[in-house]
Amino acid sequence: xxxxxxxxxxxxxxxxxxxxxxxxxxxxxxxxxxxxxxxxxxxxxxxxxxxxxxxxxxxxxxxxxxxxxxxxxx
Numbered sequence: 001x002x003x004x005x006x007x008x009x010x011x012x013x014x015x016x017x018x019x020x021x022x023x024x025x026x027x028x029x030x031x032x033x034x035x036x037x038x039x040x041x042x043x044x045x046x047x048x049x050x051x052x053x054x055x056x057x058x059x060x061x062x063x064x065x066x067x068x069x070x071x072x073x074x
Contacts, residue, residue, distance in 0.1 A: 049055035 046055060
């Protein structure tokens with residue numbers, strides 16, 4: 001078996017759906033030398049919204065549903 005040397009094993013549709021998280025699928029030798037800093041204020045705000053039950057909105061759920069339908073239809 002050959003070692004994995006690229007991200008070609010990750011389907012484009014999966015990388016697209018993962019958004020920023022898809023960047024984490026690169027192998028260590030392909031990652032940036034210096035990662036981007038964590039946006040602490042954004043993380044804190046999102047955590048607070050999740051705790052309050054206000055993070056998931058009807059609009060966000062509609063967008064996610066439409067994207068899922070697109071994937072199923074493709």
